[in-house]
Amino acid sequence: MNAYIKDIAYYLPVREVTNEAIVRDFPEWSVEKIASKVGVEKRYVAAEDETATDMAIKASECLFENGNIKREEIDFVMFCTQSPDYKLPTSACIIQHQLGLRKGIGALDFNLGCSGYVYGLSLAKGLIMGGIATHVLLLTGETYNKYLHPRDKGNRTIFGDAASATVVSTTGIAKIGEFSLGTDGSGAGNLIVKSGGSRMPEKQNDIRFDENGNPLSSDFLYMNGSEIFTFTLDNVPPLVNDTLVKNCLEKDAVNQFVFHQANKYMLNFLRKKLKIEPDRFYCCLSQCGNTVSNSIPIALREAMNDGTINRGENVLIAGFGVGYSWGGTVLRFL
Structure with missing residues (x-):
């Protein structure tokens, strides 16, 4: 089955x-x-x-x-x-x-x-x-x-x-392939909302601002952009390679790569590092932004709607971010 x-x-x-x-x-x-x-x-x-x-x-x-x-x-x-x-x-x-x-x-x-x-x-x-x-x-x-x-x-x-x-x-319409999954909880503090859970149930009201005027508070989302960027560059290329191996595919056999739509700069950097041609690397974040866990299904739906993904094609999807957590698989469109 x-x-x-x-x-x-x-x-x-x-x-x-x-x-x-x-x-x-x-x-x-x-x-x-x-x-x-x-x-x-x-x-x-x-x-x-x-x-x-x-x-x-x-x-x-x-x-x-x-x-x-x-x-x-x-x-x-x-x-x-x-x-x-x-x-x-x-x-x-x-x-x-x-x-x-x-x-x-x-x-x-x-x-x-x-x-x-x-x-x-x-x-x-x-x-x-x-x-x-x-x-x-x-x-x-x-x-x-x-x-x-x-x-x-x-x-x-x-x-x-x-x-x-x-x-x-x-x-x-698309057969789900084999998965590559990964976790590194040492990076939990680099993308976090600290208050509101059992560890810190009450609001801390500890807002302050860094030298660039960015707010820092336990009560709001904190993202260490440089650390998230480093994590992504270190883990996504091996994720893509492992996903290809587990699905017995060469990179050239993938028709489209659909990554988590993080931001333009990060996606372009990853594409170039992985040596993926622009026409095989789907992006659609311009009209809705980084929608976290929704970004890949939104991109898949849009790529199907606009004819980028067609029957008989392999699509490699990869998600990565908060946790740290990452995962990939290949979808074979029928």
């Missing part, structure tokens, strides 16, 4: 934040500088009362409207998020109820960031191959903007909110 992606859909919140809007808050920047350095022209931000769960439900409804799967066929729900509605209960249980799915199914959350979609595919494939499920609804959803300090101009230019819905099944 094999596991396949059957369909993908995604949802972006209504509120659109353009570079022009960001420049109004940070006049020392320019629209051109943001676009050239980060590669993002606009991003979408969840409403104050809109959660990752809300968006995952909307992405699921978009998927059901496509008509390739019926909601009564779903027999497992997995939700990847670092923005849960509550400490408990599990958001996937709420999603099962809100979508009107059957009660005799499994449902769980898992907490991962930029590698989350690849990890989710590996878990869904395991459920299919183990005969535990036949139609897994794999959801991703993030509202990182709720974790950003208003004066955090760097991260506000990068991150967008979004949700995606993918059906992994016994038949479909």
